[in-house]
Amino acid sequence: MLPDLHKELSKFSKSDDFQQTTIPIKDKAIHLTFYKTLISHEQLHHDLLSFIVIPTFEINQLHEIKALLPIEEIEVSSNLEDILKGLTHGSVFLQMDPHLHEGLLVNMADLKLGHRDHNDTQNEYSVLGPKVGFVECLDTNMSLLRTGLVTEKLIFEELSVGSISKTRTVIAYLEGITNPQHVNTARQRLLDLDFDVVFETSLLELLITDNSNSPFPLFLSSERLDRIMYALINGEVAILCDGSPTIITGPTSLFSFLISPEDYYLPWIMGSFFRLIRYFGIAFSILATSIYVATLTYHYTLIPRDLLGPIIESRTNVPFPPLLEVLFLEITIELLREAGSRLPTKVSQTLGIVGGIILGQAAVQAGLTSNILLIIVSLSALASFTTPIFKISNTIRFLRFPLIILASLWGGLGIMIGLMFILGHLLRLKSLGSPYIVPLFPFRHNSLSDSLIRSSFTLTSKRFFTPRPVSKHRYTVQKNKDIGDDYNNE
Incomplete structure (x- = not known):
């Protein structure tokens, strides 16, 4: 015999923000269970309670309530583990009868709770280029990437990391460009991870890195939208974590840490000059x-x-x-x-x-x-x-x-x-199974045009070698030249 879900959930009432309440409706009652610190109370009253109390017809089944509510993320569940996971992520569990073994999980998470209103970059400032940065909300960061890369090839895979925290973690990549081996490697390392609480992507980086004893960072972390977009179009894998304003990408190379997004907003001669100044400064x-x-x-x-x-x-x-x-x-x-x-x-x-x-x-x-x-x-x-x-x-x-x-x-x-x-x-x-100092070892002369220096865009039509992308060409140089020649001939 299955346990009474209502009684099982009552065991978690030691927490003051855990709330169980009963809403009478004619000769019946609706039982609600939720964490009041995680849900949007405005949405609870406007989108749930008002639609349940107002109807004049009798409600007898859960599917009738599901069809009645103007909410997309509603799931019928009787599994205690899934219910607890939903509650801790801002869902309201709705039961018509506490003796029944199923109920509705209605997502009412407050997405604005505890998040910044402004998403300016704080630590990676540049004079030229966009100032848009990521915030601590995973959904907002995914939306920024989806808006920046307007393509159906952008894939998000969501995982749960942390035995206690159950932190939402997302693997982002471009299908048809990113090497599937890197996606599988990142996914497997996250699934094999045994850790209690994951606070931030920097901690996640240390847990899945190829060499935890190295002083060199093996994943590139950034809060700039344009830098992460550039990594994705070059075939890298991005890992996002809920509660973190930084995103890590890999596989990366040592030269990626010395490249500034501002290099690509300047003429290639100036970009190369400042990049060489950077190398000299590091050596000095x-x-x-x-x-x-x-x-x-x-x-x-x-x-x-x-x-x-x-x-x-x-x-x-x-x-x-x-x-x-x-x-x-x-x-x-x-x-x-x-x-x-x-x-x-x-x-x-x-x-x-x-x-x-x-x-x-x-x-x-x-x-x-x-x-x-x-x-x-x-x-x-x-x-x-x-x-x-x-x-x-x-x-x-x-x-x-x-x-x-x-x-x-x-x-x-x-x-x-x-x-x-x-x-x-x-x-x-x-880095994620790829050599760290490419293109010097193994030597790839074609990739030197966008590592040691920042060459003209006519010489950087191919993607960087480190991620071993499936599609090696970003754009066709000859076509652009032909357009310019036709204009000059006119």
């Missing part, structure tokens, strides 16, 4: 302080004679070796960054500017560091901010410290050993 940020330590510790003979005098003069009153001097300034910069990121915007800007100036000047006057190193560390910190993705900026900040220690132990040889370890680690990394 990683190597500048370690080269300083190696040069002053082991290779001071390489310093030009004109520069040797100012360096000796600036270090005259510094009692520490170059290693401790560099670590002192680098840790100070990191403390300022962490403090600034935890404070309100206006306070953090004041802290960064005033704190940097005061601490830097005081450190030089106290003889704790030299003027030259202070300039190098400041430029190194600025260079790390040139990356458009925050997560790769954290990786760059981290890589400086092991290289500084290796430089203090073995000089230039130590730096080379560190770089070889980093390169070897990159060669082994994979």
Whole structure:
């Protein structure tokens, strides 16, 4: 004998927002069960109660109520697990008789509850291009993608992740473009995931990543609509999570983290120039302080004679070796960054500017560091901010410290050993099963036109190689040229 659903649901009444109520209708009664903090009370009274109470004819069956209500998402269910899942997602469970073993699950979730009214990008700002970003509502984010990519090829697959949270998670891809292998891999990793509560896509990324011990992010996360759209049309898989304003995509490559959407809103010469500036800034940020330590510790003979005098003069009153001097300034910069990121915007800007100036000047006057190193560390910190993705900026900040220690132990040889370890680690990394440093390894010369530089659109008609898309061509270049030639001939 099946248990009484009404009594089974009464066991969850310990929570104050769990509500069970009875609505009398003539000689019958309608039993409603719901979480009052999840549903839209306006919709409950306007679309459900008003239609049940008003009719003059007698209601005897659930299907009569289902046909009467102006609501699309209504499901007849008698499974306790499905009912609890519906209740925790904002549905109202309706029974005509508590002794019956089925009822109606009427979706009345309040979609506006706890969500932002504005969806401007907060952390990925650019001067050119749209400023539309994602919010914490999964349905809103899906709507933004559907509006941006007006095609029937855009597929959404919804899953439930988290043994306790039951977080709604969606896999998005373009059918006929995205490689089915990547879709299957992402789906299988999400289905095999055994975790209690999934708060955000960043946590989800750590749980399904190919290598959890790597400091490099293996999924690209972004809150910009145009960046996710570009990833989808290149054949990548996007993963959306309810309650998260960021979306992760894969498989991705290391070069994707160094590409800004603004590159494609500028002439290709300017886009390539700024991208090369970005690469130089990253190399400078990683190597500048370690080269300083190696040069002053082991290779001071390489310093030009004109520069040797100012360096000796600036270090005259510094009692520490170059290693401790560099670590002192680098840790100070990191403390300022962490403090600034935890404070309100206006306070953090004041802290960064005033704190940097005061601490830097005081450190030089106290003889704790030299003027030259202070300039190098400041430029190194600025260079790390040139990356458009925050997560790769954290990786760059981290890589400086092991290289500084290796430089203090073995000089230039130590730096080379560190770089070889980093390169070897990159060669082994994979993103959703695909090589991480394509097009360098495996080498694909056709993909260099949109990785190291941003070539003209006449040279980027093919999709990037990393996702191994089913359809390799985005558009036909020759057709565009013919149109231009016809116009010129007129």
